[in-house]
Amino acid sequence: MASRKSATKTRAPDPGAKVKPKAKTATKAARKKKAPGTAAVKAAADPASRTAQAVARRQRGLQEKARKANRSAHAARPSEDAAVQAGARRQPEPPMPAQHLDKPGLEQALALAPRFRAPDYRGSGKLEGLKAIVTGGDSGIGRAVAVLFAREGADVAVFYLDEHADARDTAEAVRAEGRACHLHSGDVKDSRFCKRAVDKAARQLGGLDILVNNAAFQQHVERLEDLGDAQLEETLGTNIAGYFHMARAALPHLGQGASIINTGSETALFGSKALLDYAATKGAIHAFTLSLASQLLPRGIRVNAVAPGPVWTPLNPADREAADVANFGEDSDMGRPAQPEEISPAYVFLASPVMSSYISGVVLPVMGGPRG
Secondary structure: OOOHHHHOOOOOOOOOOOOOOOOOOOOHHHHOOOOOOOHHHHHHHOHHHHHHHHHHHHHHHHHHHHHHHHHHHHHHOOOOOOOOOOOOOOOOOOOOOOOOOOOOOOHHHOOOOOOOOOOOOOOOOOOOOOEEEEEOOOOHHHHHHHHHHHHOOOEEEEEEOOOHHHHHHHHHHHHHOOOOEEEEEOOOOOHHHHHHHHHHHHHHHOOOOEEEEOOOOOOOOOOHHHOOHHHHHHHHHHHHHHHHHHHHHHHHHOOOOOEEEEEOOOHHHHOOOOOHHHHHHHHHHHHHHHHHHHHHHHHOOEEEEEEEOOEOOOOOOOOOOHHHHHOOOOOOOOOOOEOHHHHHHHHHHHHOHHHHOOOOOOEEEEOOOOOO
C-alpha cells in the first residue's frame, strides 16, 4: 500500500485563477525608519537644538517686521528725483537757467544770481583782527568766503583776473560788514605779479594771516586729442602753478598761527572724463595741500583744502553749453548744485584758530553727499 505522502498529487495551477500579489518588501528607508525615542527625537529635546530653533524663529520674525517697515517707508519716501533741501533756507534746484557766458564769466551777467550773503549766518568774531587774501574773490565761492571772513572780523584783499564789476560788488559786500577790502587785478600764473600784489596787500592790510587759493580755470573737452597745449598750460598754470606762486609769495608774511586754505574739488576724488586737465590739477592741489602742511607744521602754519561738489558760480556757465548748464548739479547726491553760501562756512572753520588749531593736512569734502 502506498504511503499517503507519495499518493498525494501536486495540483496543477489553474490558468484562469487570479494570483494574489505578494506583499511589497519594505524599502530600505522604511526599514531604517527610527521609532520614537531615536536620535532625531533626542536632538529635538537637546537644549542647544531648542535654542537654535528659537533663534531661527526670531530671525524670521525680524525679517517679516523689516519687510513691512520697508514697504511703509518706500510708500512714504519722496521721489528720488526730488532735490534735497537741508539748510536754513530753500536753495534753487534744476533746471537752472540755460545760459552760456563768455570767459572769464561775470556773476553780474548770470540770470540766476549765486547766493553768497548767507543771511542766516551770524558772525561771532572767529577771525577778529585777522588779515586775509582770497584769490578768485570777485565771484562765486571766493566772494562768499570774503564776505563771511569779514563778518567774522577779518579785513580782506581780493585778487581777481579782470572782472572789475564783480570785484567792486565783492568789495562793497565786504565793506558792508564793516571791514576793509582791497582789490588786486592780475594773473596768478605770473609769479612776479603774485609777489608784487601780495607784498602790497600785506602793507595795505597791516599784515597777513590767511591765504585762500581759489582762482581757477575750467574748460570741458570731450576727447584728449582735442585738448591743446594752450589750454593745458592755462589750466595747469592757473590751478596749480598759481597756488605755488601765491603760497611762496605769502610765506614771508605768515607767522605762527597763520593758515593757508586751497580750493580742491570732488573731481580730484572721482575724476571727470571731460575735465582731464582740470581734474588733474585738483588732484595736484590735494597732494600739494598735504605736502605743504607737513613742511609748514614746524612753523605753526596750518594748510588745508576744501573739496566742493557742484556749485552755482560763473565758472560752469562760462564753460558749458546753455543746455548743459540747465541740468547742472542734478546728478549730484542732493540733486542740485550748492550755492556759494553753503560752501563758505567750511573756509571760516579751517581759517579760524579758535576752531581748527589742531587741524592741518585735511581735505574737507563739501559735496552734498558721499559721492558728490
